[in-house]
Amino acid sequence: MSKNINVSLIGNPNTGKTSVFNLLTGLNQQVGNYPGITVERKAGICKLPRGTKAHILDLPGTYSLNASSLDENVVIEVLMNKNDRDYPDVAVVVSDVENLKRNLLLFTQIKDLDIPTILVINMVDRMASKGISLDIPALEAQLNTKIVLMSARKKQGVDELKNSILEYKKLSIEPCLNASDIDRNYFDGLQKAFPQQPLYKLWLVITQDVNFANLDRNSIEDATGFHTKKKSDLKRLQQKETIKRYQFINETLKKTQTIDIASAKGLRASLDRILIHKVWGYVIFFAILLFIFQAIYDWTGYPMDLIDGAFAWLSDYCRSALPIGVFTDLLAEGIIPGLGGVVIFIPQIAFLFFFISILEETGYMSRVVFLMDRIMRRFGLSGKSVVPLISGTACAIPAVMATRNIESWKQRLITILVVPFTTCAARLPVYLIIISLIIPKERIAWIFGYQSLTLMLLYLLGFGTALLSSWLLNKFLKIPNKTFFVVEMPNYKLPLFKNVMINVIEKTKAFIAGAGKIILAISIILWVLASYGPGEKFNNAENIVTKQSSNINLDTNTLESKISSYKLEHSYIGYMGKAIEPLVAPLGYDWKIGIAIISSFAAREVFVGTLATIYSVGNEEEETIKNKMAAEINPITGGKLFNFASGMSLLLFYAFAMQCVSTIAIVKKETNGWRWPAIQFVFMSGLAYISALVAYQFLK
């Protein structure tokens, strides 16, 4: 007998709901989006006894069914609509033993929806140290439900939960709150008009403007013949409802819960004293940031070299193992390097999200938000913008997605628009090679070298520009800014390794899915443009070059490099580079750099690889490229092409330019349209061009 049960997992944030979900589903998880909106949908499968399968939907964490954001809306949509494919047979509300009072608010609301509901009390391993004791049978009787005690951390209670889910039909669907108590006249009338529907559901339709069955707010109000209640009246009734629910909860807990304050240990208070201290809080935060960046810098070098080597080997192998022809070329020189260009960023992205995940799991992130909120708001951002801004130093794509928990649309939009200014990992190869060309290697004060100082300044420039732009956007964007900042400060916990790893995997997958396809596609297009050219010059490249160098004795390698370089010059992309030369000359670049800039539009890091080809370097050895670049002469001035002026100009260009099609794509998705990414592109490109121009003209 095989049966399928739909289960909805709901609960306050920070209750360990994710851990419960991970315990139930293991790696049988699927992450996607709800149709039509940018809210993450997490689903998984859990095998129950007796051959039954549970389809578990991990709904976004929320404090109440009265939605105040897009993802909280999703919760009501799923729970109200019997025709929704996700509509649950049983709801599992996850609560945390330390915050039972507040968690139960959501529980009583869900219990009133006519859905069999199980209450999970999680983190029971902390009960003793907090001096909490519960009379479970009494609590079950008061709440009219089945309670499962769990410690997701210690993996306790899973089997009991699975059994309870299996036996869901035994659960009562009596509501906790008699809604009529809120306002006798109004609610009695409401029930009389729709005797079939649970009263609370009708109330939600009116207050949340949700539709289900063929009921919506207007049809209810028409049918009941009430005056359409004013918004303020509705609000007052909602407040009354909340008060009544808490009265019920307080009475219930008074009878069933005892807290022995004397035995409660207060680690939280001591930690908070330091971590959000007026001075030390910030010092510690910046120290942690510094550590993270240094660690990422140090630890990712090795895997990145490995990946580089592996893809280079793969490319050569293809070229030698497969028959000569267009397809082989496409594979070896277009697809494989294109894929390599995506994969090489995975170590950095994975590590960054590893650290961010740990900060979130421990509860420290909320303290960061607390510390930074006031400062962020001066710039039109929210305290919650800190995480996306930091994530942007790995890659803007997961960073933009991380803005989903910002309540105010204006603050969220501004965060999305300025995140690309933060120095992402892809800019590093460009920065590094230019810096090594134009900045002296000397050190000041023993440990600080000019080169690393310049790099740090570039990072600060990125952040500074992000903040400045958000300040400007805040002033000029005419969007109503309704913000209410109510942030829970969860207790400190040791991070659960499993949760962290699953999170890292999910974020990395998001990067690959979001950026990977686009980078690959554009790499192939660029390869085509670089490998084919119009007219005779391209097709006869070999002959022409061989004839040109017939009087000089060249070895095969150098000759081949010269041919490649000639081909590139006369390919489609070469002509494009020459065409934009007048545009980039004032910035100190020549057409060769122009080609590199065009091709790095797919992904900034392609800049270095393209330069390698242009300067006819056989391999991508950094030293060789550097030497070649150092030797290049600017045709107009007769001096070095890569001098201080043009180098600075290039650095500034790459600092500001929006050269990442993947970012444009994700911004379009998250802002539901082309308008904002277009504005972003124009603004950033303009800024890049002008600052590069000014830098070059001023410094030359």
Next chain:
Amino acid sequence: MKKTLADLKRGEIGIIIGLITEEIPLKLLEMGCLPGNEVKLLQVAPFSCPLYLNVNDSHLAIRKEIAKQIEIELV
């Protein structure tokens, strides 16, 4: 003069007696800021915003503007 949450000093406890404005977000009540509940100011960020409170056994941070809308009585 009415005393509001914004007037609490660090470590002080008060009882919420009312909400001054209609515009208060429902979420605040749902998090436990209800008349009759005890609220203790734990810490304050620089420039006195946000405020870190313990209200109704929930640990929350709220901005000063909202704190000004919550009337309290010192205990």
